């Protein structure tokens with residue numbers, strides 16, 4: 001006999017952006033609507049090379065279920081993703097490939113460094129290991145731990161959601177942002 005179908009009856013609706021409400025209308029700014037949509041529909045691109053990747057797999061699994069935050073649609077093509085999750089040790093030989101993946105993502109794109117290795121090289125303070133992915137690409141959120149537990153990864157994604165939610169639509173065209181990319185030799 002098949003198992004009874006279980007429906008999720010605890011659906012949580014995201015908070016409405018600030019605005020003006022009246023009889024039959026709600027008005028807010030375009031920035032806020034776009035921020036709300038972007039923050040709750042992040043498409044992850046996992047770049048997992050070692051142990052932290054296993055924690056990420058657990059984060060995607062049914063117990064932790066990243067789908068609760070609108071980020072269950074994993075993509076394995078950079079062109080369809082906007083959240084790059086780097087989990088694991090990155091060898092210097094791999095750095096140009098990571099950078100290439102980043103460059104293939106369309107703007108707006110965000111990056112999370114998951115765990116000590118991706119953030120700083122971790123315990124591998126040695127010549128073949130990149131001492132932090134921010135040496136080759138800009139990073140938005142760092143998740144500490146060796147490895148971070150799935151709760152830590154979820155916390156990092158929530159922090160990124162907060163950042164995305166409040167990001168100005170003008171940021172990507174600003175001189176500061178262009179300057180940031182130029183500091184990485186990215187046009």
Ligand code: SF4
Pocket residue numbers: 050051052053087088089115116117118122123145146147148
């Ligand atoms: S931070 Fe620790 S758990 Fe994560 S990839 Fe490095 S050694 Fe492995």
